[in-house]
Amino acid sequence: MRVALFITCINDALYPRTGRAVVTLLERLGVEVGFPAAQSCCGQPQFNTGYHSEAAPLARRYADAFHGYDHVVVPSGSCAAMVRDNYPRIDEEATREAVAGTYELTEFLVDVLGVTDVGAYYPHTVTYHPTCHGLRMLGLGDRPRRLLQAVKGLRLVELEGAEECCGFGGTFAVKNPDVSAAMGADKARHIEETDAETVCTVDNSCLMHIGGTLSRRGSATRPVHIAEILAGTEEAPL
Structure with a gap:
């Protein structure tokens, strides 16, 4: 292969x-x-x-x-x-x-590959934001969540309004900055309400928008791509 x-x-x-x-x-x-x-x-x-x-x-x-x-x-x-x-x-x-x-x-x-347990270790509380393209165009469904749930040490917490857009949308954020910022603020507020240490997605473009909003709000929640969570092990944490 x-x-x-x-x-x-x-x-x-x-x-x-x-x-x-x-x-x-x-x-x-x-x-x-x-x-x-x-x-x-x-x-x-x-x-x-x-x-x-x-x-x-x-x-x-x-x-x-x-x-x-x-x-x-x-x-x-x-x-x-x-x-x-x-x-x-x-x-x-x-x-x-x-x-x-x-x-x-x-x-x-x-x-x-037919795996959900990839041998990962991530001892943190995590909330997951399903991005629009992954959710609506690719139909990823529960695949990311199943992978996260199998990570040793990880506690996955639910995100209110998880399926609502974060407001990035690529050029949408450039053409409609006020609407984009308002949507980002809503997403950030829901993330903060989870008390999660980490918010993860399958798209760094969305994480860039979410992370910037969280940072401006003084939030301690870190944006991390799901690949980085899955790549870490107890012997070699990322």
């Missing part, structure tokens, strides 16, 4: 720790991870703002970069959803192989 990591723009530029955590986790589970250097942006910002012709070359580049891999693992629900949901609209013929092989990280762990 040939598996590649698609790191995504936000992780590459701002959260490289998440990419390293994915590799650590998958290698611990016996997966050899490839990283084709030709990968770049998936084209989501362009596509979502109406620049479909500008997104098309990026979709084809993605397909070319990951050609020959059985699976592409993506630590981002929004980028995985871009590939799976929108690439067929851009160029179904050229991207068919890439679309079929692309999995968000928790999907890959549960559906392809």
Whole structure:
């Protein structure tokens, strides 16, 4: 089985720790991870703002970069959803192989590797925010929660209004800053009400928005990508 990591723009530029955590986790589970250097942006910002012709070359580049891999693992629900949901609209013929092989990280762990207990250790109280793309476009369901519930030392607490958008939405936050900030404040308030030490999601884009809001409110709750939680062990905590 040939598996590649698609790191995504936000992780590459701002959260490289998440990419390293994915590799650590998958290698611990016996997966050899490839990283084709030709990968770049998936084209989501362009596509979502109406620049479909500008997104098309990026979709084809993605397909070319990951050609020959059985699976592409993506630590981002929004980028995985871009590939799976929108690439067929851009160029179904050229991207068919890439679309079929692309999995968000928790999907890959549960559906392809068939595991929920990955041997992780994270001795903290955690609340989980299901991101919009993961929840509504990919249909991740309870996969992330099942993985978190199996982590040794982790106590998972419920988040009120969990399925409500955090307000980021990529370019939505730029075009509608007041609405975005208000939605972020609602999400942050519910997170604070859990008294959780950590809030986690499958998307660092949402965590960036949530984390910034929490920080401005003086909250002690830390935003952490689910990959970083799952990558830690008692012998090598992250």
